[in-house]
Amino acid sequence: MTMMDALLNRAAQRNTPAAGTFELTARCNLSCRMCYIHNLSCDKELSKDELSTAQWIDIMDQIQTAGTLPLLLTGGEPLIRPDFPEIYQEAVKRGFLLSINTNGTLLSEEHFKLFARQKPLRTNISIYGMCPETYESLCGNGAAFEKVISNIRHLRELGVTVKINFSSTSYNHKDIPKVLEFAREVGSIVHFVSYMFPPTRAAKPCEEPFKRYTPLEAAEAGIDWIRLSNSPEQFAAECRKHATMPPGRIDECLYEGKEGARCRAGRCSYWITYKGDLLPCGMIPAIHASVPELGFRAAWDQVGGQFRSISMPKGCLSCPDYERCEVCPAIAWAENEDFSQVPKYICEKNHHYHTRLAALGAEGSDL
Amino acid sequence: MTINPNFVLRELAGEWLLVSIEEGEEIKRLLYLNEIGKDIYLHLKDGLEGAALLDALYQEYDADPQILKADVEAFLLTLRDYRILQD
Numbered sequence: 235m236t237m238m239d240a241l242l243n244r245a246a247q248r249n250t251p252a253a254g255t256f257e258l259t260a261r262c263n264l265s266c267r268m269c270y271i272h273n274l275s276c277d278k279e280l281s282k283d284e285l286s287t288a289q290w291i292d293i294m295d296q297i298q299t300a301g302t303l304p305l306l307l308t309g310g311e312p313l314i315r316p317d318f319p320e321i322y323q324e325a326v327k328r329g330f331l332l333s334i335n336t337n338g339t340l341l342s343e344e345h346f347k348l349f350a351r352q353k354p355l356r357t358n359i360s361i362y363g364m365c366p367e368t369y370e371s372l373c374g375n376g377a378a379f380e381k382v383i384s385n386i387r388h389l390r391e392l393g394v395t396v397k398i399n400f401s402s403t404s405y406n407h408k409d410i411p412k413v414l415e416f417a418r419e420v421g422s423i424v425h426f427v428s429y430m431f432p433p434t435r436a437a438k439p440c441e442e443p444f445k446r447y448t449p450l451e452a453a454e455a456g457i458d459w460i461r462l463s464n465s466p467e468q469f470a471a472e473c474r475k476h477a478t479m480p481p482g483r484i485d486e487c488l489y490e491g492k493e494g495a496r497c498r499a500g501r502c503s504y505w506i507t508y509k510g511d512l513l514p515c516g517m518i519p520a521i522h523a524s525v526p527e528l529g530f531r532a533a534w535d536q537v538g539g540q541f542r543s544i545s546m547p548k549g550c551l552s553c554p555d556y557e558r559c560e561v562c563p564a565i566a567w568a569e570n571e572d573f574s575q576v577p578k579y580i581c582e583k584n585h586h587y588h589t590r591l592a593a594l595g596a597e598g599s600d601l
Numbered sequence: 602m603t604i605n606p607n608f609v610l611r612e613l614a615g616e617w618l619l620v621s622i623e624e625g626e627e628i629k630r631l632l633y634l635n636e637i638g639k640d641i642y643l644h645l646k647d648g649l650e651g652a653a654l655l656d657a658l659y660q661e662y663d664a665d666p667q668i669l670k671a672d673v674e675a676f677l678l679t680l681r682d683y684r685i686l687q688d
């Protein structure tokens with residue numbers, strides 16, 4: 235565990251709002267089918283509600299006083315805001331440890347200079363596929379592919395750390411090996427997910443609905459990922475681990491014995507939406523308080539208190555797989571709009587994932 | 602001896618950190634400080650050095666003068682290494 239992790243855990247025990255996310259906008263220049271928030275056709279409306287530069291800077295002063303150090307700037311696409319460089323520099327001046335989430339298509343000369351001069355802790359760039367066709371089918375913009383790839387290369391030349399986020403879907407599944415190859419070439423780590431949240435925060439549903447993986451497909455994609463991103467020996471070892479893993483095992487359980495969320499949301503981390511609503515995490519719009527109206531401290535106390543009283547679904551708490559399942563309140567809410575209901579999609583995905591890996595591990599050969 | 606102005610003193614869950622905001626530097630360049638490290642840094646910022654710095658610390662900490670002196674010297678070397686303290 236790093237010193238930073240240890241301090242964040244301590245902050246979580248004290249309910250100190252130590253790690254923040256600013257969702258600077260819900261607008262984006264791409265229109266990815268699975269996006270939980272964005273829909274191009276609503277951009278005009280969305281921009282009306284965005285906090286101003288001055289409001290974000292005022293919130294920075296408040297969160298600094300409240301004890302925040304790591305700060306993630308995200309969206310929508312945060313670089314779509316013309317005032318992004320100003321917001322970034324104001325955050326640097328205050329000594330926040332900055333990370334950025336971006337789709338990597340809008341990086342201008344000004345952004346490159348900014349990041350080269352004052353390097354973010356991490357630039358997280360989403361790659362949606364490894365060819366223009368995949369970008370076209372998933373994000374509605376084939377030309378974006380070349381742009382992202384060349385921008386990542388340029389950032390790496392400037393010495394900026396890039397983490398690649400890869401959301402695996404049926405539209406880009408075939409591109410997994412190429413994503414890995416590219417990540418190796420540019421020296422980036424990849425964060426892989428195959429669970430897509432239903433778009434609970436979208437202003438308007440997509441005209442062409444997103445075909446989500448079935449739970450089995452999502453589990454298989456996760457297994458493919460482990461297989462492809464590791465050596466055959468490492469993959470075999472991972473399978474054996476699952477074959478011998480007793481139910482209830484977990485690698486990192488932060489708050490054992492508690493019935494609430496197992497993550498840092500609402501304990502030491504929070505998310506502020508483009509409108510200024512404070513949420514325990516970006517995927518839980520059901521619990522919120524307005525920072526411009528109440529001030530940060532009061533909004534945090536209200537939201538944190540409410541979220542910490544949420545219990546995981548009873549069916550999960552008594553489930554033998556609970557401790558090795560990714561279920562969390564955000565997923566329960568996104569799947570059922572109800573914190574107390576077991577999210578069946580995750581049950582099926584989780585069950586298939588572990589039994590399949592365990593079976594491969596038990597076979598022991600021909601992996 | 603001058604203190605590099607391009608560091609910000611921040612607190613995280615009761616620990617102190619100096620965060621570099623220098624242009625061209627990695628922002629992740631962090632130095633974790635304990636309570637006495639934080640006090641030394643603040644005294645240096647106030648312009649105390651040498652005997653005056655040690656005097657101020659003797660007043661605040663009930664420590665063996667020899668040990669305190671050695672600790673302060675070691676800490677000043679670390680600050681120089683991070684270019685937080687410059688000549």
Ligand code: SF4
Pocket residue numbers: 495497498499514515516517562563564565
């Ligand atoms: S998505 Fe789930 S695990 Fe992640 S921060 Fe939100 S509640 Fe926690």
Ligand code: SF4
Pocket residue numbers: 549550551553554555556557559560561576577580581582584585
């Ligand atoms: S989501 Fe399903 S598998 Fe996961 S803990 Fe809950 S009941 Fe168990």
